Amino acid sequence: QTPCHGPRDLVIIGVSTGGPPVVQKILSALPADLPACILIAQHMPATFTGPFAKRLDSVCKISVSEAVNGDKFKNGHAYVCPGGKHIGVRMRGPLPEVAVTDEPRDALYKPTVNVLMETAGRCLGRRTMGVMLTGMGSDGCEGARILKEKGGCLIAQNEASCVVYGMPKAVVDARLANLILDADDIAQAIISTVKG
Template sequence: MIKVLVVDDSAFMRKAISTMLDKDPDISVVGVARNGREGLDMVRRLDPDVVTMDIEMPEMDGLTALRHIMMESPRPVLMVSSLTTEGAESTLKAMELGAVDFIPKQLSKVSLDIIKIERDLIERVKTVAARKMRHTAARSARRTPRPVAAPRVGGRPQRDVVAIGVSTGGPPVVQKILSSLPADFPAGIVIAQHMPAAFTGPFAARLDGVSKIKVKEAESGDILRPGHAFVAPGGRHIVLDQKISRIEIVVTDEPAEALYKPSANVLISSVAEAVGRRGLGVILTGMGNDGCEGVRDLKAKGGRALAQSDSTCVVYGMPKAVVEENLADEIVDLDDMAESILANLYK
């Protein structure tokens, strides 16, 4: 039985989340708290497996409570986030502090999607509980990045496009990798991070602020060039369009039926089509198997692929799919990922 503590100053949200979770026979909501102070006390007394934590609360806010939990007795914490710029920035900060994922506050709305919303919430709780939170992964993502330099080898890099697919637990992992790369990084980077539309702009801005390379949310017409990274907008895909003298980014709603938007499969398959063997696919922490088919397409064109190691993933779903299909050229710990990306540009 998975024990869950729900911490939220909204009685409506406490009821909504509790009702959804209680529908699953493997989950038990063992307590509800109105603020971070109550929540912290209940964590100590009830020892829940998973905590859902609101951010804005009286007496003690969610970020402060999260800091205490991570210092005293780390466990999976899912933040309850409003889909606003302020909510995005607070949630990204929470993930830096050790939260594994977030729940949009729209979960509380009565809608035709309520069954899907319940299923997603229950799946997230079960997934992070099963992992019992990878303490090594969380600590690794928060450690100070180790700057890396391009390997001293002759000639130009063999690959000049890096496509990253990532989901649950991804923001601090992507931040660690990008902030380790040198300003003269010899390839362009495109990123599909499963994230709502309100979050990807602040996420790109945060990455840009801590990285030597340039990072921005992708727009149609952006030109992919070395030392620049582009984050796919939430709710939309990005694909590459190879022109005669440049590679352009196209933001698109197609394929509309894709399970994830942005989709790592759509992105990496477009990299395979546009640049073939010049592409390097990187699959990081996340639920599901998004990216696997894209990597298959890339490998068929002579590209290479890296998968994050099980021990350093918050959720070993997306990389596992690539590894089990024998598509990964290397399985890499997070601490070594930036260096491995650089090295593989020359292979």
């Protein structure tokens, strides 16, 4: 395991089954002045992502909102992808912004973590820290490969603290994870990496 070196100003989180309590645990441990923006792809139906973002916003020091296409990157802010859409990164001139899209329409999951990992890797590579949390299947693994090729770093949640050790296991088995951490230790790793 090679540690994630910072500073990095984008944190992307991919998560599915068992995710909401883990995401809340991590985000609620982050300081309001975190010098990074956070994008979250959580497999969740469309009607649940808005209330999920509102609940996180009420319990976290950072601010949390449901992502809207074209949102600007803000430090100390987390964007949750609306269910039924995909979230990613695109460049508007020299500046990155949040892309909320319908494509790919044929994706098994909406959002798919692959789109988030791949677009962040292609746009912001070395500025990106990926976090793969509990979830079944292997969504995000292909995108994580591109993220790592472009200089991003990746933390995977460990088996003991996962509800379902699927998505993190896929990136660990593919030897893409820089660190494999318990859910309780991920927030601190984010803080130290972001600040470099």
